[in-house]
Amino acid sequence: MHGTYDLPEIALGDATVMRIEEMHGLITTHLPQLHGPHALLGTGAPPADLAPRMHAAWTSFAHTDDPGWATYDTERRATMRIxxxxxxxxxxxxxxxxxxHH
Incomplete structure (x- = not known):
């Protein structure tokens, strides 16, 4: 399962902590140190359906080894842009x- 965040309004990157928070619907936390132009969560709100969609993808992956998109391999390197x-x-x-490699 390979995915990358591409949400310009929030600075998610590939932080593991964000994966934990999105799985449990905790992204809407109101800790001021997490919000702002240079903070982990950025200045905007995540899409409303982020937590349930990620939860469904991880649950599917855990049960069936299929998150709902193509398997990652070193030839195609299929990546879900979130x-x-x-x-x-x-x-x-x-x-x-x-x-x-250079």
Whole structure:
């Protein structure tokens, strides 16, 4: 299961803590130190359906080994881009990944 966050209004990155929070619907936390232009959660609100969609994907993955999108492999590198709309992409960080091989 491979996914990346692409939500310009919140600075999610690939932080594991965000995965835990989104699974339990805790992203709407009101801790002021987590909000702001340079903070973990950024300045905006996450999509309303983020927690239930991620919960469904992780539950499906745990039970069936299928999160609902193509399996990640080193040829296609299928990655779900998680934003307002979820989009399956292939090798979205190719240039960054290839830079490590030179």
């Amino acid at each position: 934003a307002q709309d979820w989009t399956l992409t292939h090798d979205p960080r190719a240039a960054e990944r290839q830079a490590w």
